[in-house]
Amino acid sequence: MTTMELLTRAKAAKSAMALADTDTKNAALLAMAEELLAGQADILAANTQDLEAAKGTVSDVMLDRLALTADRIAGMAEGMRQVADLPDPVGQVLRRVERPNGLVIERTAVPMGVIAIIYESRPNVTSDAAALALKAGSACVLRGGKEAHHSAAAIVTCLKRGLERAGLPADALALVEDTSRASANELMTASGYVDLLIPRGGAGLIRACVDNATVPVIETGTGICHIYVDKGADLAMALDIVTNAKCSRPSVCNAAEVCLVHKDIAPAFLPMLRRRLVEERKEAGQIPVELRLATTAAAIIAGSPAGEADFDTEFLDFILAVKVVDGVDDAMSHIAAHSTGHSECIVTCDETAARAFLTGVDAAAVYHNASTRFTDGGEFGLGCEMGISTQKLHARGPMGLEELCCYKYIVRGEGQIR
Amino acid sequence: MTTMELLTRAKAAKSAMALADTDTKNAALLAMAEELLAGQADILAANTQDLEAAKGTVSDVMLDRLALTADRIAGMAEGMRQVADLPDPVGQVLRRVERPNGLVIERTAVPMGVIAIIYESRPNVTSDAAALALKAGSACVLRGGKEAHHSAAAIVTCLKRGLERAGLPADALALVEDTSRASANELMTASGYVDLLIPRGGAGLIRACVDNATVPVIETGTGICHIYVDKGADLAMALDIVTNAKCSRPSVCNAAEVCLVHKDIAPAFLPMLRRRLVEERKEAGQIPVELRLATTAAAIIAGSPAGEADFDTEFLDFILAVKVVDGVDDAMSHIAAHSTGHSECIVTCDETAARAFLTGVDAAAVYHNASTRFTDGGEFGLGCEMGISTQKLHARGPMGLEELCCYKYIVRGEGQIR
Numbered sequence: 143m144t145t146m147e148l149l150t151r152a153k154a155a156k157s158a159m160a161l162a163d164t165d166t167k168n169a170a171l172l173a174m175a176e177e178l179l180a181g182q183a184d185i186l187a188a189n190t191q192d193l194e195a196a197k198g199t200v201s202d203v204m205l206d207r208l209a210l211t212a213d214r215i216a217g218m219a220e221g222m223r224q225v226a227d228l229p230d231p232v233g234q235v236l237r238r239v240e241r242p243n244g245l246v247i248e249r250t251a252v253p254m255g256v257i258a259i260i261y262e263s264r265p266n267v268t269s270d271a272a273a274l275a276l277k278a279g280s281a282c283v284l285r286g287g288k289e290a291h292h293s294a295a296a297i298v299t300c301l302k303r304g305l306e307r308a309g310l311p312a313d314a315l316a317l318v319e320d321t322s323r324a325s326a327n328e329l330m331t332a333s334g335y336v337d338l339l340i341p342r343g344g345a346g347l348i349r350a351c352v353d354n355a356t357v358p359v360i361e362t363g364t365g366i367c368h369i370y371v372d373k374g375a376d377l378a379m380a381l382d383i384v385t386n387a388k389c390s391r392p393s394v395c396n397a398a399e400v401c402l403v404h405k406d407i408a409p410a411f412l413p414m415l416r417r418r419l420v421e422e423r424k425e426a427g428q429i430p431v432e433l434r435l436a437t438t439a440a441a442i443i444a445g446s447p448a449g450e451a452d453f454d455t456e457f458l459d460f461i462l463a464v465k466v467v468d469g470v471d472d473a474m475s476h477i478a479a480h481s482t483g484h485s486e487c488i489v490t491c492d493e494t495a496a497r498a499f500l501t502g503v504d505a506a507a508v509y510h511n512a513s514t515r516f517t518d519g520g521e522f523g524l525g526c527e528m529g530i531s532t533q534k535l536h537a538r539g540p541m542g543l544e545e546l547c548c549y550k551y552i553v554r555g556e557g558q559i560r
Numbered sequence: 561m562t563t564m565e566l567l568t569r570a571k572a573a574k575s576a577m578a579l580a581d582t583d584t585k586n587a588a589l590l591a592m593a594e595e596l597l598a599g600q601a602d603i604l605a606a607n608t609q610d611l612e613a614a615k616g617t618v619s620d621v622m623l624d625r626l627a628l629t630a631d632r633i634a635g636m637a638e639g640m641r642q643v644a645d646l647p648d649p650v651g652q653v654l655r656r657v658e659r660p661n662g663l664v665i666e667r668t669a670v671p672m673g674v675i676a677i678i679y680e681s682r683p684n685v686t687s688d689a690a691a692l693a694l695k696a697g698s699a700c701v702l703r704g705g706k707e708a709h710h711s712a713a714a715i716v717t718c719l720k721r722g723l724e725r726a727g728l729p730a731d732a733l734a735l736v737e738d739t740s741r742a743s744a745n746e747l748m749t750a751s752g753y754v755d756l757l758i759p760r761g762g763a764g765l766i767r768a769c770v771d772n773a774t775v776p777v778i779e780t781g782t783g784i785c786h787i788y789v790d791k792g793a794d795l796a797m798a799l800d801i802v803t804n805a806k807c808s809r810p811s812v813c814n815a816a817e818v819c820l821v822h823k824d825i826a827p828a829f830l831p832m833l834r835r836r837l838v839e840e841r842k843e844a845g846q847i848p849v850e851l852r853l854a855t856t857a858a859a860i861i862a863g864s865p866a867g868e869a870d871f872d873t874e875f876l877d878f879i880l881a882v883k884v885v886d887g888v889d890d891a892m893s894h895i896a897a898h899s900t901g902h903s904e905c906i907v908t909c910d911e912t913a914a915r916a917f918l919t920g921v922d923a924a925a926v927y928h929n930a931s932t933r934f935t936d937g938g939e940f941g942l943g944c945e946m947g948i949s950t951q952k953l954h955a956r957g958p959m960g961l962e963e964l965c966c967y968k969y970i971v972r973g974e975g976q977i978r
Contacts, residue, residue, distance in 0.1 A: 157920060160919075160920075161919060239941045241939070241940075241941060245934060245939075247940055252922075254952060255922065333770075337952055338952070338953065352751075352774060353774055356771055358952065360953070379975040382975060382977055383975065383977060385977075386977035386978060387977075390977070390978060500970050501578075501579065502575060502578075504670075504673065504968070506968060506969060507968065507969040508968060508969070508970055509971045509973065510970075510973065511972070511973045511974055512663055512971055512972070512973025512974075512975070512976040512977075513976065513977045513978055515977070515978040516663060516971065517969075521663075521978065522665055522969070523657045523659060523665070533776065534672060534673075534755055534756070534776065534966040535756065535776045535778070535953055536953040536954040538966055538968060538969070539968070548952040548956055549956055550922070550923060550924060550925065550926060551924060551925040551935075551940070551956070552918050552925075552926055552928075553926065553928070553930055554927075554928045554929070555927065555928065555929045555930025556929055556930075557794070557800060557801065558931065558934070559800055559801060559803075559804035559805075559808070559930075559931045559933070560804060560931055560933040560939065
């Protein structure tokens, strides 16, 4: 089926999704989870096809991302059940006002309509994204990466069965068959068909969407996150936070990429930082962090000299750019010039410096004395997430079910005129 | 000054605006109101220049929109004082959660940064838009129409004096000097400088922004609003609502352009409608409404035959397209195919039909038994408005101060790591 045919069918199905009650949507999610498990053999066979085609052409990390196992499929099914357990955002009255003229005006959460998601190689995104979009009352059009296409198609076949068992239209979920760049562009410009486009992937994909899309887009993901260690920091706490933010999972967007250190404590802190991130990790048989040092930091500890690009790069690896700054204002200027608006942290016991930082830094999440790794739907108490928005319009930070909805005003009168 | 210089200065001023407390912003608004009145002679002289240049090249309606008087300037000053009286949206904690690990996470309203507004000929938009953007803690870059440029420049000169008197940077408010299409395109693509672009004007301007902008945009305004008169309607009420929605101010976006009538009551209702909108208005010396009738309606009453485009045109005039439909589902299908997502109304005493319409119609505001003319910031209790959003992302319907803000998560910890 062409992408436009899929979109036309998804558009036709959106009203049934919008009108579906909570029980029906939850029944569909549970049926979809069952069908995933029932279709395990087909899904694994399709995944083997993908893995064999990918071997030799992609990295081992990519191959691991691509690989499905019985355990991973069980995890996907469990994820769908968890979404069924979350409260239904649709129909919530967000604000209610009764006007002096008797009009009752309710700002009410409603589905977006058709949510399209462009993603890359992880097959589990297929079921995660579908579960969230459908629970939020929208039809869902998925466009995955070429490498994972057989896997995604097998997963979607199972999920559609689950939708139908609950009496919802199978057309409310679709996987774009064309995995060339043309289909991504088609989604970006499908005005009137796509109500919201969410790109999940690398910086190139996201930039292409922002530059080319004529449909509404939410940018996700790129995170050049900074930890600023202030003069007033508890150095042991700062060390723990930087280590956690850098090393606990370097491949994710909420990992830290840059450490800024106040000049007064740099002579004490930087050697501690080097010991913890380099020597101690080597001694423990862990991957040591490569420190890329601005000249101000290189004057105090050993490390690679930082190049121009190192303060504007999302390393997603065991690499940390380090710079000494004059104080909180200097740190904020650096962040304003280099931040991607994701998550930024100050470590300090000085409340005045903390307040200046939390107020003055422009990002989805600003932290005082905690790791940037907490920027996550689950950690924020949303129960799930479709991605981390780094834009300002609509949703900022982790997007849960509420953020996948919009609202409309429902106005009830008794013949009022103006 | 070039547009890019203005933008660079506005960007530099946004931090001072974001940090300004409520008293300072309100003092600035009151000082700006005073300066408008003090500068009345200069503003009127500049307006005379604009009016003389425009004479003969624009319609009388346009000339009237363009014209300023002492009364209109007093109204603009009063508008600024009213914005000073509104609650400050910045810093409001929209949601607060304390996590089991002790993290305190506050979703907090923060300013957008730099809000750019592209508008057309009404000089009063200059002060209205500036007041709202500045009160919402953002710097404001205005790009008005060529016809009103001298007036707008004189107004902005006064307003900047007011800003400075309150200790805020004059650069936080700017009027783009270049009124050619090039400057509009410059604003649309000023990524990193413009945090939000609001086009206020005709459908062509808004389409150009949506198609070309790489900065975040909120679409405003176009309203092809429908009134559906159901079989279960109180016909006298329906007549009052249609008359009000069409005739009370036909030039605005919340005026009705289309009336859909259930086939069972069309033989009774349409002659009443014609009498009220055509004959009675003629008798009263008022402009009669031109009825453009689909064949189904033309079979019952006299009027012009409707052309293809008449159900897709925002007339903004004493013209009403009329069509007979089979019932609420047919009405909803018509609306889904022709609506601009602004305001749609059902008149009925049948609660089932009303519920189906209110749930099923996808628009910023859906009405049961009330005129679409109420879609307005003041009428919705927001105290003001920057325009009516017809998109789904971020804000929908009238945009008040809250809708001109975004939010960020402020996370406070005591050394938590993940």
